[in-house]
Amino acid sequence: MRISIEGLDWAAGGRTIVRDVTAEIPAGATVGLIGPNGSGKSSLLRCVAGLRTPSRGTVRYDGDDIRGWSARRVARQAAFVEQTADTHSELRIADIVALGRTPFRDRWRGLGGTDRAVIDAALARMELTDLADRQWRTLSGGERQRAHIARALAQQPWALLLDEPTNHLDVRHQLDLLRLLADTDQTVLVVLHDLPLAARFCDRLLMLHHGSLVAAGPPEQVLTADRIRDVFEVDAELGRDSTGSLSLTYR
Numbered sequence: 054m055r056i057s058i059e060g061l062d063w064a065a066g067g068r069t070i071v072r073d074v075t076a077e078i079p080a081g082a083t084v085g086l087i088g089p090n091g092s093g094k095s096s097l098l099r100c101v102a103g104l105r106t107p108s109r110g111t112v113r114y115d116g117d118d119i120r121g122w123s124a125r126r127v128a129r130q131a132a133f134v135e136q137t138a139d140t141h142s143e144l145r146i147a148d149i150v151a152l153g154r155t156p157f158r159d160r161w162r163g164l165g166g167t168d169r170a171v172i173d174a175a176l177a178r179m180e181l182t183d184l185a186d187r188q189w190r191t192l193s194g195g196e197r198q199r200a201h202i203a204r205a206l207a208q209q210p211w212a213l214l215l216d217e218p219t220n221h222l223d224v225r226h227q228l229d230l231l232r233l234l235a236d237t238d239q240t241v242l243v244v245l246h247d248l249p250l251a252a253r254f255c256d257r258l259l260m261l262h263h264g265s266l267v268a269a270g271p272p273e274q275v276l277t278a279d280r281i282r283d284v285f286e287v288d289a290e291l292g293r294d295s296t297g298s299l300s301l302t303y304r
């Protein structure tokens with residue numbers, strides 16, 4: 054599914070927080086949304102997920118304007134993984150992952166065989182099978198984050214929209230998730246703070262600064278020492294590591 058963002062503004066508290074953003078996320082691409090704290094990444098992602106209504110401009114899924122779509126209709130196309138998602142504490146992990154099937158289920162009917170198979174696969178993909186019956190409140194931060202990603206996978210969406218999905222994960226789980234996002238055929242828009250990882254796993258990057266899109270394109274074009282200094286206010290030395298990936302050393 055192709056996602057198009059056209060001339061999008063989002064205002065709150067009397068302030069324009071996202072300003073005139075136009076960007077195309079091609080079907081199947083993995084696109085990283087980067088920018089300093091408060092630059093508007095989560096706000097833009099929430100507009101793309103249909104959770105915020107733009108004050109100007111449009112979000113289109115495969116050309117269709119999503120303005121006015123119900124949450125259920127959006128959820129059949131795109132799964133959203135929040136930055137710090139909390140969940141009702143009395144649920145088990147398996148119950149949380151099962152919530153991913155809600156957009157496809159008749160309200161009064163239980164889970165079918167297909168639902169169960171999809172839930173089991175999502176639990177296995179996030180290495181949560183052994184924890185499936187554990188109560189949410191007993192989980193570590195990283196386990197909770199993986200459970201929310203499993204819930205999104207169980208939704209079997211055309212697009213995955215993720216807000217800092219690696220912030221609680223150890224290095225191995227970070228790499229595992231980013232590989233999954235890079236390899237999937239689904240369209241991915243992911244907020245990331247780690248610039249080298251964003252460069253390595255994303256096809257394209259969108260860089261926000263004070264709510265405006267200041268650069269968009271392949272990582273090696275977007276991440277330049279000048280731009281990193283101007284936008285993130287740090288000096289960085291860019292090079293290539295032995296695998297050919299972009300390397301960044303902060304000064």
Ligand SMILES: Nc1ncnc2c1ncn2[C@@H]1O[C@H](COP(=O)(O)OP(=O)(O)OP(=O)(O)O)[C@@H](O)[C@H]1O
Nearest residue numbers: 065066070088089090091092093094095096097136
């Ligand atoms: N509902 C709101 N009302 C008023 N201001 C808001 C609202 N939501 C966000 N903001 C402000 O908008 C700015 C952008 O917030 P946003 O969460 O989109 O940034 P971000 O780039 O995701 O930041 P971070 O990297 O810290 O997560 C911030 O200054 C934030 O305080």
